[in-house]
Amino acid sequence: MVAIAAAKVGDRVKVTLSSGEIIEGLVYTEDRMTNMLVLQCSGAAASGAGAAATCSMRMLSREHIIALLVVQAQAWDWTGDDAATFSVAKLPTVTPKELHKKEEKALREAERAMAQLNARATLEGQALCFALSKTMDCEWDNVSLIVFDQVRVDPPYTANDCKMLPGCPPAALERIQKVLEGERRKMHQAAAATAVSTTAAAGSSQGDSSPPVVLSANGTPAPSTSHDDLQAKPAP
Known part of the structure; x- marks a missing residue:
């Protein structure tokens, strides 16, 4: 594990992970609460008129970073392809009054x-x-x-x-x-x-316990005969 504080947003860095994988990209942000470094890596090139290039975002745990090299400081192109690839719109300002209103609403x-x-x-x-x-x-x-x-x-x-x-x-x-x-x-x-x-699930788990249907010679169901009926009939 190495310190990643030296890398600033916009720097192009090369990161080596404990698995041996080497990743190169622009530092998008660093989250010190979770010890995560987020890199914007190159994606597919634009194809066709009006099509925008794509990029991929990699979230790397600081615990798995064994080496970090700053390839180029402030390599982000704020006006060129990088700006077109990924939006860097300024976040809106939230006033204490607005936060208080949201808190009251949640309460x-x-x-x-x-x-x-x-x-x-x-x-x-x-x-x-x-x-x-x-x-x-x-x-x-x-x-x-x-x-x-x-x-x-x-x-x-x-x-x-x-x-x-x-x-x-x-x-x-x-x-x-x-x-x-x-x-x-x-x-x-x-x-x-x-x-x-x-009920249907319980029945299917227990299996079908109904007696089999006996067919007569012409293919129609034969009359069922119970055990009591057999005992009631006299022997020939």
Whole structure:
């Protein structure tokens, strides 16, 4: 392992790895947090009118670099082929105010996600809360769901369990009931499909235990004869 601090962005370097591989390219960046050196290596040449040349990016771990040679300092052509090969657009400036706004937004989203969890709710109630929260403002009040601060949904969370809160217009109740029943229907359909696939998988793993079909002389299935039928028939 060698120090790579001597190589600067834009230098053309030749790197020897512990595996014996030798790589030459332009230093694109150095990440000191992960001890990685990123090189921009030559790629395929441009072909055809208006076609751009390509390049490859190699991420090299500092631990596997045994030799590093600066072939040419600041070899990057900021106006020629290198600039056309790979974009070096300037990164936008992020102000502390913008960072603070992003942080506040992330905190609000995290608090909203935590508010949707209820250890006292049933599995179906928790699933309905997650489903309704995708399109509606939904929160818990003990084991009841409060939607839009207008409708309370009590267990077992059916349309008949929806109660209007003070100031709730009838249209809002009807809409929430419709969405609730739609989500319940999708949940039950998904559960039924899972049960069918599980049963089919269990049956295939155990094998087909049904009795074989006996054909008569004309090719049609012959009547089945049970063990009790054989015992009931008198001997000739």
